[in-house]
Amino acid sequence: MDTTTAPLTRADCLALDAADPLAGFRGRFELPDGVVYLDGNSLGALPRGAAERAQEVVTAEWGRGLIRSWNTAGWFGLPRTLGDKLSRLIGGAPGETVVTDTTSLNLFKALAAAIRIQQQDAPARRVIVTERDNFPTDIYIAEGIADFLNSVAEHTGTRYEVRLVDDSLPLGEALDEDSAVVSLSHVNYRTGAMWDLAGVTARAHAAGALMIWDLAHSAGAVPVDLNGAGADFAVGCTYKYLNGGPGAPAFIWVSPRHQDRFWQPLSGWWSHAAPFAMADSYSAAPDIRRFLCGTQPVTSLALVETGLDVALEADMALVREKSLALTDLFIRLVEERCAEHPLRLVTPREQAARGSHVSFRHPEGYAVMSAVIARGVIGDYREPEVLRFGITPLYVGYADVWDAVEVLRDVLDSKAWDAPEHRTRHAVT
Amino acid sequence: MDTTTAPLTRADCLALDAADPLAGFRGRFELPDGVVYLDGNSLGALPRGAAERAQEVVTAEWGRGLIRSWNTAGWFGLPRTLGDKLSRLIGGAPGETVVTDTTSLNLFKALAAAIRIQQQDAPARRVIVTERDNFPTDIYIAEGIADFLNSVAEHTGTRYEVRLVDDSLPLGEALDEDSAVVSLSHVNYRTGAMWDLAGVTARAHAAGALMIWDLAHSAGAVPVDLNGAGADFAVGCTYKYLNGGPGAPAFIWVSPRHQDRFWQPLSGWWSHAAPFAMADSYSAAPDIRRFLCGTQPVTSLALVETGLDVALEADMALVREKSLALTDLFIRLVEERCAEHPLRLVTPREQAARGSHVSFRHPEGYAVMSAVIARGVIGDYREPEVLRFGITPLYVGYADVWDAVEVLRDVLDSKAWDAPEHRTRHAVT
Numbered sequence: 001m002d003t004t005t006a007p008l009t010r011a012d013c014l015a016l017d018a019a020d021p022l023a024g025f026r027g028r029f030e031l032p033d034g035v036v037y038l039d040g041n042s043l044g045a046l047p048r049g050a051a052e053r054a055q056e057v058v059t060a061e062w063g064r065g066l067i068r069s070w071n072t073a074g075w076f077g078l079p080r081t082l083g084d085k086l087s088r089l090i091g092g093a094p095g096e097t098v099v100t101d102t103t104s105l106n107l108f109k110a111l112a113a114a115i116r117i118q119q120q121d122a123p124a125r126r127v128i129v130t131e132r133d134n135f136p137t138d139i140y141i142a143e144g145i146a147d148f149l150n151s152v153a154e155h156t157g158t159r160y161e162v163r164l165v166d167d168s169l170p171l172g173e174a175l176d177e178d179s180a181v182v183s184l185s186h187v188n189y190r191t192g193a194m195w196d197l198a199g200v201t202a203r204a205h206a207a208g209a210l211m212i213w214d215l216a217h218s219a220g221a222v223p224v225d226l227n228g229a230g231a232d233f234a235v236g237c238t239y240k241y242l243n244g245g246p247g248a249p250a251f252i253w254v255s256p257r258h259q260d261r262f263w264q265p266l267s268g269w270w271s272h273a274a275p276f277a278m279a280d281s282y283s284a285a286p287d288i289r290r291f292l293c294g295t296q297p298v299t300s301l302a303l304v305e306t307g308l309d310v311a312l313e314a315d316m317a318l319v320r321e322k323s324l325a326l327t328d329l330f331i332r333l334v335e336e337r338c339a340e341h342p343l344r345l346v347t348p349r350e351q352a353a354r355g356s357h358v359s360f361r362h363p364e365g366y367a368v369m370s371a372v373i374a375r376g377v378i379g380d381y382r383e384p385e386v387l388r389f390g391i392t393p394l395y396v397g398y399a400d401v402w403d404a405v406e407v408l409r410d411v412l413d414s415k416a417w418d419a420p421e422h423r424t425r426h427a428v429t
Numbered sequence: 430m431d432t433t434t435a436p437l438t439r440a441d442c443l444a445l446d447a448a449d450p451l452a453g454f455r456g457r458f459e460l461p462d463g464v465v466y467l468d469g470n471s472l473g474a475l476p477r478g479a480a481e482r483a484q485e486v487v488t489a490e491w492g493r494g495l496i497r498s499w500n501t502a503g504w505f506g507l508p509r510t511l512g513d514k515l516s517r518l519i520g521g522a523p524g525e526t527v528v529t530d531t532t533s534l535n536l537f538k539a540l541a542a543a544i545r546i547q548q549q550d551a552p553a554r555r556v557i558v559t560e561r562d563n564f565p566t567d568i569y570i571a572e573g574i575a576d577f578l579n580s581v582a583e584h585t586g587t588r589y590e591v592r593l594v595d596d597s598l599p600l601g602e603a604l605d606e607d608s609a610v611v612s613l614s615h616v617n618y619r620t621g622a623m624w625d626l627a628g629v630t631a632r633a634h635a636a637g638a639l640m641i642w643d644l645a646h647s648a649g650a651v652p653v654d655l656n657g658a659g660a661d662f663a664v665g666c667t668y669k670y671l672n673g674g675p676g677a678p679a680f681i682w683v684s685p686r687h688q689d690r691f692w693q694p695l696s697g698w699w700s701h702a703a704p705f706a707m708a709d710s711y712s713a714a715p716d717i718r719r720f721l722c723g724t725q726p727v728t729s730l731a732l733v734e735t736g737l738d739v740a741l742e743a744d745m746a747l748v749r750e751k752s753l754a755l756t757d758l759f760i761r762l763v764e765e766r767c768a769e770h771p772l773r774l775v776t777p778r779e780q781a782a783r784g785s786h787v788s789f790r791h792p793e794g795y796a797v798m799s800a801v802i803a804r805g806v807i808g809d810y811r812e813p814e815v816l817r818f819g820i821t822p823l824y825v826g827y828a829d830v831w832d833a834v835e836v837l838r839d840v841l842d843s844k845a846w847d848a849p850e851h852r853t854r855h856a857v858t
Contacts, residue, residue, distance in 0.1 A: 032493045039496040046492035054487045054728065055480060062675050063475035064461045066807060067468045075675060102723030104697030105534065112577065119581045132709045137698035137723060140711040144696035148541065149581055152548045164709065190707075237724070246491050246504060246727035267573035268533030269566035278619075278812045280561045280593065282569040294533030294566060295666070297729030298675035299483065378495060383707045 008333070013398035021315075022322055025394040028310050029243070036400045036407075038379045041217055041357045041390030044243030050306040057302045075298050079249075079270075082301070083288065085308045086251050089242075089316070090215060090234065091225030097253045098288050099304055100270075100296055103216055103237045104137045106252035107183070109264040109291055110233035111145050113254070114181040114210040115160075116263050122208060125180035126158050129209065132166040135189045138214055139164070142183060171200070175207035181232075182209050186224065187217035187355030190382045192327075192347040194222065194355045198229040205230065216240060219251075220311045221356035221392075223320055226253055233258075241356070241392060243307030248300050252291045259287060268293035314394060322393035323356040326401055330358045330389060333405040341412040346386060357390040368411060370422035377407045437762070442827035450744075451751055454823040457739050458672070465829045465836075467808040470646055470786045470819030473672030479735040486731045504727050508678075508699075511730070512717065514737045515680050518671070518745070519644060519663065520654030526682040527717050528733055529699075529725055532645055532666045533566045535681035536612070538693040538720055539662035540574050542683070543610040543639040544589075545692050551637060554609035555587050558638065561595035564618045567643055568593070571612060600629070604636035610661075611638050615653065616646035616784030619811050621756075621776040623651065623784045627658035634659065645669060648680075649740050650785035650821075652749055655682060662687075670785070670821060672736030677729050681720045688716060697722035743823060751822040752785040755830055759787045759818060762834040770841040775815060786819040797840060799851035806836045 017023060029045040031037060037045060061069040070076050083097035090097070100106070111128060118125045128142045139162065146160035158178070165174045175182070182204040187194045197213065204211040210232040218224055220241030226234050234253040238244030254262055263284060269275045270292035273283045284290045331345060343360040362368050365385035372379060372387075379389040389404065411417055446452060458474040460466055466474060490498040499505050512526035519526070529535070540557060547554045557571045568591065575589035587607070594603045604611070611633040616623045626642065633640040639661040647653055649670030655663050663682040667673030683691055692713060698704045699721035702712045713719045760774060772789040791797050794814035801808060801816075808818040818833065840846055 030488075030492045032495070035495075037495060043491075043496045043499075045495065046487065051484060051487045051492070054483045058475065058480045058483045058674070058732070059459075062472075063459045063480070066461070066464070066466060066474065067472045067809065068802075068807070069675065070472075101530070101534070102697070102725070104699075104723030105530070105695060108695055115581055116577075135698075136701065136704075136707050136709065139709055140696045140698055140701060143711045144694040147696075148545075148694035149578070152544055152578055239724075245487070246498065247724045247730070248728075249726055250723075265573040265577035266534060266537055267569045267576075268531070269564075269569055270533075272565065272569060275565075276812065278565050280565065280568055282572045294531030294679075295668070295676045296531070297678055297726040299677075299732060300726030300729040301676070303487070303728060373497075378497070380496065383705065 010399060010402045013402040016398040020322065020397060022318055022393055023397065025310065025314060026397065029395045031395060034376050036377045036404045038377060038389040038391065038396065038404055040392035040395070041221070041240050042380055043246055044240055044307060044392065045395055047243050047306045047310050050245065050303050053303055053306050054299065057299050078298070078301050079292055079296060080288070082304050082308060083251060085305070085312060086219070086238070087253065089224070089311060090219055090253060091227050091229070092253050093227065093256070095288055096256060096259070097251055098291050099238060099249050099251045099301065100292050101250060103214065103235050103250040104141050105266065106235040106250050106291070107138060107141045107212070107214065108145060109252060109266055110212045110235055111142060111181060111183060112264045113258070113262040114212060114233060115145070117210065117258065117261070118180040124157065125178055125208065126160045127163050127178040127180055128161070129163050129165060129171070129174050129179050129182045131184055132164040133188060133190065134185050135214070135216065138183060138185060171203065175203065175209060177208065179207055179209040181212060183212040183214070185214040185216065187222065189217055190346070190386055190388065191359055192355045192357045194218070194353055197224065197231070201229045201231050217355055217357070221319070221323065223316050227255070231255060238304045238307065242304070242311055244304035245300060245307070248304050249296060254288060254291065262290060264291065266293045270294060310394065319393045323391055324351050326391045326393065326396065326398065327354060327356065327358050329398060330391065330401050330405065333402065334360065334408065337405055337409045338412055356392070357388055359386050359388045361385045362387055364417055366425060367417040367422040371411045371417040371419070372408055374422070375407045375411065377404045439828060439831045442831040445827040449751065449826060451747055451822055452826065454739065454743060455826065458824045460824060463805050465806045465833045467806060467818040467820065467825065467833055469821035469824070470650070470669050471809055472675055473669055473736060473821065474824055476672050476735045476739050479674065479732050482732055482735050483728065486728050507727070507730050508721055508725060509717070511733050511737060512680060514734070514741060515648070515667070516682065518653070518740060519648055519682060520656050520658070521682050522656065522685070524717055525685060526680055527720055528667060528678050528680045528730065529721050530679060532643065532664050532679040533570050534695065535664040535679050535720070536567060536570045536641070536643065537574060538681060538695055539641045539664055540571060540610060540612065541693045542687070542691040543641060543662060544574070546639065546687065546690065547609040553586065554607055554637065555589045556592050556607040556609055557590070558592050558594060558600070558603050558608050558611045560613055561593040562617060562619065563614050564643070564645065567612060567614060600632065604632065604638060606637065608636055608638040610641060612641040612643070614643040614645065616651065618646055619775070619815055619817065620788055621784045621786045623647070623782055626653065626660070630658045630660050646784055646786070650748070650752065652745050656684070660684060667733045667736065671733070671740055673733035674729060674736070677733050678725060683717060683720065691719060693720065695722045699723060739823065748822045752820055753780050753783070755820045755822065755825065755827065756783060756785065756787050758827060759820065759830050759834065762831065763789065763837065766834055766838045767841055785821070786817055788815050788817045790814045791816055793846055795854060796846040796851040800840045800846040800848070801837055803851070804836045804840065806833045
């Protein structure tokens with residue numbers, strides 16, 4: 001069935017769900033009754049088995065195994081064993097990824113590594129190119145590193161600089177002989193717009209810059225081929241489309257080109273060549289462990305595996321196909337059924353330019369989303385005015401999209417959003 | 430009973446346990462049968478209630494609350510709510526501590542903040558003074574920050590330098606007009622030797638340096654009064670004497686003197702003044718949140734509270750009193766009952782110079798500890814040749830110490846350690 005133009009009813013959606021080759025994955029997740037969950041791009045749902053795994057880690061591994069579990073339960077190796085699994089979802093090879101720390105911290109490591117490589121190869125390059133519309137932490141971390149390097153040393157060369165790509169400064173114009181590194185989010189957290197990973201990497205390289213990708217909104221959601229694109233570094237998180245649990249440790253990937261030469265200043269003992277030799281000076285591990293730092297939060301880290309194992313069972317081509325069908329359907333239904341309301345699509349209509357969520361602006365976006373959530377359709381709100389709906393093909397179906405749009409339509413038609421409880425702001429993550 | 434000189438039997442130890450005002454805390458922890466656990470200074474035991482809390486976080490808060498739990502379950506505020514509790518154990522006030530990230534990362538933040546303050550106040554000070562015998566990550570992180578600052582900028586001033594205090598360079602000689610910051614572990618991870626927190630802080634300040642304390646082996650184990658000592662920054666971990674769980678997030682404290690002016694380069698969105706405004710440039714929060722960075726591992730973080738709540742119920746003066754009695758007893762029993770074996774005490778005999786663990790060197794230390802562990806007495810081994818026994822007064826008693834020394838004696842007398850399974854090395858954390 002063509003979901004972009006053909007007439008459609010809820011029964012049609014149920015038929016599509018019945019024919020969905022990924023339908024069986026829905027049962028792999030614990031989802032509360034009465035909820036359509038369209039925020040898996042912020043916090044993925046609970047995979048079945050994760051609660052049991054948490055009990056095992058806490059009661060058996062911590063409680064009974066105690067300190068021995070660092071070895072016997074494989075805790076010490078988790079960043080690499082999980083990293084090897086994750087590599088398969090992003091076009092990496094074993095030994096190129098670790099799961100550790102947070103996306104912000106991993107981005108700091110990747111930026112520092114890129115800056116250090118350029119300092120050796122092309123020391124005049126001191127500009128970090130990123131995007132004004134990037135997820136803010138990506139900008140703040142770039143500012144932090146530049147500010148640190150500029151403030152504590154009297155440079156005889158040029159200062160480090162963060163250059164923000166936006167409508168007035170397209171990427172092509174931002175790249176020049178000063179560019180050290182380009183740091184972009186593959187899929188934009190707000191709009192869902194997706195960069196051409198291979199094409200932009202090639203443009204960065206042609207300009208002499210290194211390329212860092214933030215895959216927070218793409219790992220597990222869209223096909224990613226880092227080695228195919230020849231990227232330099234990548235970071236991302238495990239708690240969105242990979243369903244690793246709230247705030248679960250993030251990942252960082254390094255190209256095999258840099259494996260033996262990259263360096264980063266968060267050089268804690270887990271990145272040492274021989275951490276238990278207790279040497280009194282630093283010697284970096286000869287591999288991806290250089291991106292580790294300190295002792296990891298084992299309970300949160302161990303739960304990442306449950307989500308990864310589910311993701312690895314799914315055919316990513318089917319995931320992408322369903323994601324595009326559902327986002328197409330969502331856009332079409334909203335535009336058909338909420339046409340008289342001031343909604344403006346901010347997500348690209350072109351499939352190749354879109355990740356796996358759909359966003360609309362509405363002048364009362366915050367209150368509208370609050371009212372929609374109160375009726376059991378959980379999307380989220382992002383400044384400014386943006387209603388964001390995440391499509392996670394492993395546990396969201398066609399009828400869910402239908403029902404969500406019906407709730408949105410009803411909230412708009414009835415002006416249910418125009419109530420104090422929906423207009424009052426509090427933090428939304 | 431005087432445990433330092435009077436004759437002693439196991440029955441005497443049981444009598445001491447019966448009279449122990451802290452004896453009731455033993456029942457607050459789940460400890461496996463047949464084990465004497467003397468490694469709580471590496472990974473603290475499982476407090477009762479932690480497994481139930483883990484289930485609640487995973488099943489109810491993540492599984493049913495989903496994204497809403499960032500607000501409704503208080504996830505977003507955890508670093509500060511836990512930090513306020515932890516402050517009470519280290520002589521801090523509310524608003525001075527956050528629980529976040531790892532000890533290594535927090536040390537990087539504290540060092541960067543100290544360097545930045547000195548860059549403004551006394552820019553010629555570029556030496557980080559630490560200790561050759563410090564826990565290695567503390568040295569490596571200092572090297573990492575100095576190396577980063579030195580390598581990516583052409584300094585017109587002096588280079589950043591890590592200066593290691595050791596037998597050939599006492600602290601007094603290491604401090605001079607170049608010293609920017611002194612970074613020491615309050616209690617040494619290997620020997621258990623304890624610095625005079627207030628005295629050393631005063632010496633650092635007299636020399637014009639700022640003072641950072643690593644409290645990994647002292648928070649929850651010995652009385653700590655950071656504000657009383659006038660320290661500048663402190664870091665430490667929650668998974669040792671605070672029983673927060675394997676690799677649980679660490680803490681960082683800042684003196685109220687620096688609250689409104691410190692800065693650190695790991696400036697992720699959680700440290701922003703308005704993280705959800707999604708501003709395209711960084712503006713630091715006006716308080717301790719400046720030491721936050723990215724999204725925290727909620728499951729591991731939430732479990733910290735269970736251990737903290739137990740620790741806060743205990744009278745720290747009683748904890749210290751019992752710790753000293755048990756470490757005295759351990760030293761005395763080993764020296765009496767293992768006198769013919771080549772054991773050498775590396776922990777200070779003077780009570781005021783000692784934390785809460787006892788270490789002996791033995792030429793076959795690794796194999797000896799392996800054999801001791803195989804008999805159910807869990808201590809650990811640290812290079813070089815060091816047998817380390819952690820005394821956690823909340824769940825270790827006098828008879829435990831008696832039994833542990835008996836096992837050690839038997840392993841040494843019988844040469845049970847001289848077997849392939851004990852001589853074969855593998856990583857011990």
